[in-house]
Amino acid sequence: MGARNSSHQENAARKHVAMEGNKDQSGGDVHVAVEVTGSAYGSHSSPLPVYLKFEDVKYKILLKPKHKISWRFVKPAIVVPTEKEILHGVSGSVAPGEVLAIMGPSGCGKTTLLNVFGGRVSQANVTGSVTYNELPYNKSLRRRIGFVAQDDVLYPHLTVTETLMYAALLRLPNSFTKQQKIQRVEEISIQLGLERCRDTIIGGRFLRGISGGERKRVCIGHEILIDPSLLLLDEPTSGLDSTIALKVIQLIQSIAQGGRTVVTSIHQPSTRLFYMFSKVILLSKGQTIYYGKAAEAMDYFFSIGLSPAMAMNPAPDFLLDVANGNLDAISIPPALDISKATKTIKNEIAEGHLARKEFLQYLVAKFNLGTVMQENNKQLESVFFKEELKEAILEKQEWSTSWWQQFYVLLIRGLAERRHEDLGSHRMFQVTAMSIIVGLLWWQSNTQTENRLADQVGLLFFISMFWTFVPMFMAMHTFPLERAMLAKERASNMYRLSAYFLSRTLGDVPMDMLLIFTFITIVYFTTHLRMAPQAFILTLLTVILQTMATQGLGLFLGATMMDVRKGTTLATVLMHTFMLTGGYYIQHIPVSIKWLKYLSFNYQSFKLLVKVQYSANQRYSCSSPEGCSINTSPSIHNVQLGGGGAEAWALLLLFVAYRILGYVALRRMEIGV
Template sequence: MAAQVNLDVPTCLVKELGISHDDYPGGYKSDEINNGIFLTWKDLWVTVPEKAMAGVEGRRPILAGVTGYAEPGEVLAIMGPSGCGKSTLLDALAGRLDSSTRQRGDILINGRKQALAFGTSAYVTQDDTLMTTLTVREVVHYSALLQLPDSMSVPDKRKRAEQTIKEMGLQDAVDTRIGGWSVKGLSSGQKRRVSICLEILTRPELLFLDEPTSGLDSAASYHVMSRIIKLARQDKRTVVVSIHQPSGEVFELFHNLCLLSSGKMVYFGSASAANEFFASNGFRCPSMRNPSDHYLRTINKDFDVEIEQGFHSLITATEAIDFLAKLYTSSGANHQVQQRLQQIVGLKNREPLEIMKEKHAGLATQCLVLTRRSFVNMYRDLGYYWLRLAIYIAVCVCVGTIFHNIGYSYSSIQARGSMLMFVAAFLTFMAIGGFPSFVEEMKIFSRERLNGHYGVAPFVVGNTLSSIPYLLLISVVPGIIAYYLVGLQKSFDHFAYFALLLFACMMLVESLMMIVASIVPDFLMGIITGAGLQGMMMLCGGLFRLPNDLPVPFWRYPMYYIAFHKYANEGFYKNEFEGLKFEEGVGCGGMSRSIGGDEILRSVWQVEMGYSKWIDVSILFGMVAFYRIMFFAIIKGVEKIKPMIRRYICKFNRAVHIE
């Protein structure tokens, strides 16, 4: 049976964390805790689909009957080699497994089966997906306005944000931008602490962190983990961390250790007692070696090298894993875990946990905050609209000089049509240039939505409202240059319609690219997909092939009426040609002949004249609304579609790798 080990933090760490030894007991008895969350799991199995022999789909276990617990005021570290199931265990405890997995076993909160709502638990992913154009203060303040309820005043929300920034030691970097490809900003460790800030604004009693030290050096890892330890101690928070290979200093901070390999429990108990467990079973940690390195080297079967057991025998890593897993099930450490589980289950006699601790901000508040945040991001991100504006101006100068003062001769009919066709096709096509920036915003939305900060509707509304001023700008300014250099109809009403129609086309293409981004999150594949869709619409939109010449099946019906270029083209043509007269030449009697714009629309461009140009622009705005609603619906349903795709892929791939 394992000996009892003192769990006190080393003196050098106690001083830095501001914790006295008297305030650092080795554990809690059930009658000593009046608040906090006790999380337990017993005989937990998680399986995923796998193609078995003869094409029959089977199930592969990722977790095989693991048992453990996490207590208030303590940090539980889940460790193991790559593919051992530590992230799967974390996701199972947090309720984030997708529908392709199957879970069996009991996960209890204070001895009860109950769900944890927003504000009671939080999950910090290993990817620091943050808005790179904002400062630390702005990122945390906007998040506080989104997450904290409307019952809190704005000054109180800002006070909470400032307090959280100080808790994570970021007060010296509050006015520093997060930083990205265009601007150097925070270090990796600071970004990780900002990510933690966003999830602890609601003061959650249960905190999950997936690889919080991933990609950090030992110094940054220590500072991040020391802040997490302090959070756990100050407010009796229950903290569960999955971590790959911590340094010796970081390992000393952990209270309990859950060691996994190939989905099996190799050890669970006091982190400081793990050394004795390994040593007593023949795997003594050499002096001057990091204990966590020694454990992972012993139970890593990827290379399956021979490991020294005791002084004379050698066994493979696979044998060592099976050996340690069997010994653990019959060890005193496992017996202590079972006893502690029974004590915690006795807590179910207490009052149930108040799971609805806090509510979100209201829908109107979230829409306004997201609109403002997105507007600021678009203003500071050069690639979102400003680069496109510069390109549009350059292109429109080229168009204006090539078609300068086009006149009203018969030859100007074709020139007018070509110029308007270029505007309807190329300028709207260039709207895909902002796709990479929108994909980054989608990644932030995905993380914040998964963590319960807000829903799909506020994001769609916020993105739509914030983009309107910029789309108007890149429609009007280049439009003025092209319109008046070419010498189109000179009345302001005609130019206003021209700019409005161009704005509708820009907004429609952005809406289309939003749909693409929701399905194809990779920006390179998304640009290719969006370009392909627009190219197909151009071909059948009446630009390169007149409507009556299109093949009737598919291209004329229904693609011609689905393509927005049809309505853009018709709107531009009607706005320009209606009411004009073009000199066709001198007839046999010496009289000049002219042809009316309406006749050109019918006979030359084959435009449908049964409705006005305002119907065309109305149809385009209707398509904008339809695409935005479609984007909303896809986002709502994508969580059900993706697991189906994964299951389909699994039929052709037997090797399933889950971290």
């Protein structure tokens, strides 16, 4: 219902919005007229117009203090934390139908500025004004903003059609039927020129799939499925040849002409690409040294006394030389010619740094003193927005699909992605091989003597130990390996985190059940454990419960650390601690750390397995003519036979508690939003 109401309000806003004759900073006319009566996502409609305006934007980060060791005094010395300013008062604007390019050398703040526009940085670190139709950023804007990151974050084993289809099922509202969503994917595929590779897998570093240009177009298609009002792209031509780069920029230009506001960062475009942009911001060390029409950039720098010192690509190469402070390739005004004859290399380096610093100060001063920003500010103030457009921006949008739909799509997508993995067959080989080895070692074991009983109890402890280590380390890899994808999709509000968590943790359950059943079946009958259906079923259930609980701890560690190496280190310490306190190696634990055994999966599952296999009235051969009761045997390590409910409930509690902690840790994960 929320999606329909929002769509109707947007359509009403579009009917009344007309922005014509708004002049850009350099005096040219920009005609933007939007009149739409169709669906918000339909093929014959334009997205809700969004006018992006940013004034004096500054962004700072706090550098964490480093602890250094002073060898003279052999004690840590604390360095006072410092702030680093990434952006220094960047201003400008971009309207629907325009493409704004952010240019500059590496590290100048291009990606940071895009993240500020997309609301993907902490707002506490941002000063200045960034508005969308004269309104500040709010969470309801997330689904109106498409963000294409520089790195292509896609599932490698899914095909192009599957990738877009799963995105459509998650992002398009319930007002769309499944057939309409399929049609939307077809339209996007045709628009992006992906028809020929629709059934080809995405591929990856070591997996052959579609080309780099096609991957980039798939990423763009992933975002324009929802008809975003504002499309942000981080270096979309990076790593592409000139022909493919041209096609990508032409695609971006056509997207803007459909009524969208587009901002893209780009490092070093060709001349042909450069002049396709409506506006350009040139940054140097986070400061603006040019903002205006791409076609007028050279004229501006000529006007302040700068020109190429040699034959070169007239616009992009020259502009990057200016932004980098490459004074050898630029003819500069005599007032700035501070080069002097130097005697040593050290002096040359020092003077070169000083020259670049003064050169940047000159560029910033010229830009700030010019009429460029004054004219721009006047025009920004003259832009008029209808109240309907503002209300549409503020309209709170409900989730596109229900929780159950999100869970189902994510579950099916996860299974489809992992269907080509060799991990399942590797795990099956691992479990089968170990079960055969265990079966041969404990072949036809029995409880006739004390030594035989001790051997069989050792088998039970190995079972509990094996199904602690394997599930733990497998589960720990779950979230770190999908961190990039999770961060990308959560930043776009594609689904609830709870739906993802449950679908991801339940996706491997069928394989886990198969592995446990295979292991227990082979081991149980080859080692001749208690031959009773009830005992077999209870043993199987015990191992399943222990595995689920152990996986919970693995998921918690993975979500907390988000680093496989750090998680493995901590998991190894925890697992060995749980193993040592598991009731097999030591029974008399010091009181101060005795509580550790109650957190041990091995302790609870080992006791439960012993209670399942033996009863107090069982006897074995010993020095007594009547035999000895198993209940008094030291081989069972002081386990009180009978019952088992307490241990089962303890495992169930650990299963629930660790999964809750894992979910909380995942929710607190920094995803750049």
